[in-house]
Amino acid sequence: MARILVVDDEVAIVRALATGLRARGHDVLLARTGEEGLSQAALGSPDVVVLDLGVPDLDGIEVCRRLRAWSDVPVIVLSAHGSEPRKVQALDEGADDFITKPFGMAELEARLRVALRHRDRWSAVAEEPVIEVGPLQVDLARRTVQVDGRTVQLTAREFDFLAFLARHAGKVVTHRMLLGEVWGPEYGEETHYLRVYASHLRKKLEDDPARPRLLLTSPGVGYQLVAPDAGS
């Protein structure tokens, strides 16, 4: 049960989303343009924003940027297949996750759950020295990591990699953001570094490194650290 703001100009999809979300017990706010979306986000204090990148007046990416100037509300971007660069741009500008059209409501609901689960983390991260993501505990002050209470040895760079993802748990972190933060701003294209470190981390953290549940890959976009669903 959450308050969800849907920003999209397509009447039909808005109607389908609103009906489905309300039937799932959510409170739904609607906006047809970017400007309207921004003012709704300010006035309606939604828990999550679902934003279509193709809103007519403002560019969807611009909406992300403006929203991030004053709000930490999770943003899930709706994008068309084939618009990967724009999707990545939106994530770089502060969007948290994306979903590609056409999608089923169950998939959207799953993304919403992830966003809601990590929402509180995002506002509190700054002060907290220990971040918990599911079975994972990352102690930023002592630079130690535990999985289910068992301490895991990480190299300095592996720790930085994981710590950055943990600080943004639930959010899809783009290759560029990770490289810039962990390796330095001059690294932007060396995504193969990331693959190597992600694979090392999975071996150390995951029960089944071949089917990761903590450290997920968004192909061509980036990585996402999530707390696995309790039931699954």
Add this chain to the structure above:
Amino acid sequence: MTPLADQIPARARLWAGWAVAFGGLAVATGALIPFRSHIEVATSALVLVVPVVLGVAVGGFPVAPVGVAAGFVTFDFFFVPPYHRFQVGAGEHWVSLGVYAAVALVVSAVVAEAQRARSHAEAREGENQAFFDLSHALTEEGDIDAALFDIVVKARQVLGMDAVEVLVADGEVDGGMVVRATDGRALDAVSRHRSLAVVCDGEPEQRFGDVTSIVIRSSHGPVGALVAAGGVVSSEGERTLVTFANQAALAMERARLTEEATRTRLLEEVNRLRSALVGSVSHDLRTPLASIKASVSDLVDPAVTLSEDDRRTLLSTIDEETDRLTRFVSNLLDMTRIEAGALELHRAATPLDELVGTVTERMGRLLAPYRVRVLIDEDLPLVDIDYMLVEQVLANLLENAGRHSPPGGIIAIVATQLVKQWVELRVVDHGPGIPEAERLRIFEQFYRFRADASRPPGIGLGLAICHGILAAHGGRIWVEATAGGGATFVVRLPVAGVRRIDPSRAAPASA
């Protein structure tokens, strides 16, 4: 530009030279006779050299032998004592005669040479001028055929030939040939084929009979021949001919490059359109699909409890979006058929009010936010149209009108017969309208005009399809401004035969 000497035939020049020489001698003799006893023999000899030299200057060196002989005889007969007798008195007079003959001959030779050099120089200059004019003309000439024609005309003029042609080997047919340009009399087929042999046998030139053939060589090798016939081509003329052949090669090369550039540009344009199409098509296909998928996934999810209202909303969303998808796919298919020229019309006399009724009813939900007004003349004649296609036109226009109208805005559908053969169907909206400059372009394929930044543009196919369908009907479509703001699309449809909707008579027939 062509030297005077070249325009007058040689024989006429010779006669003119003799005339000048003899006439001059007669005049000079007549003038000198009264004073001959008072002047030196040598003086009269000098005077008598003048007509001979003038004659040579006019007629060329062939005038000299006869001219000098005539001068010699005249000098001896009239001016060397004893007069009027071919007899030479004093020994010194022999000397005078000898000197006269020598001077006359030498001066004639010098003058003739100078004359020849001058006319040669003039000829070269004329040729150069011709080449200059030609290359100038060729640079400005965009059309290869006109350029080649310029070349043969100039070549024939400069060389004084009966016929000049540009022949090109036709790669498609073995031994095939195309006459690209011809001036003067046409060559016979045998001469043409023999001339074109230069292309295959690698010789730069070939002569037979009065025909001279020069190979035209492009960057890819020999392509054709410049053929001159009906005149003698000197070695100098041959050089000229080679220059013309090179000009022809350049012109052909330039035409080939231009053609290639055009083809490349065309390909680029096609590619640009293709990617625009892929982008728009995927967006327009995906949007209704996304709504359908979202709705269906709710309906099938057992974990979600939907109220009866919710179910109805989702089902009608699916219904509408399927229609939208169908419209879009029909548009794509129609466009493909229009593009391929395969649009087949199934024409029938159709009552327009029925068609309008069907479309407005079918699009009812899409048009629900607007106030739709239908105004159709009572006595409107039947129109001779393909029902399905014109339905598509009206659906596209209404979808457009909806897209650009403010909620609650009036959309009017008006049908009237203004002239005998045509019915005009108007779809009137009160949206932002279309600026004058865009009114033709919006009917182009993939042209998207965004009248209102807050609304998404369509794919840019709908109006192009309307245009294609109307063109197939022999009708027309255009857009005007609505009085008071907005766009009015006008569709002109052909009236069917002479039949009319006449309630008193047509009732049984129209059933």
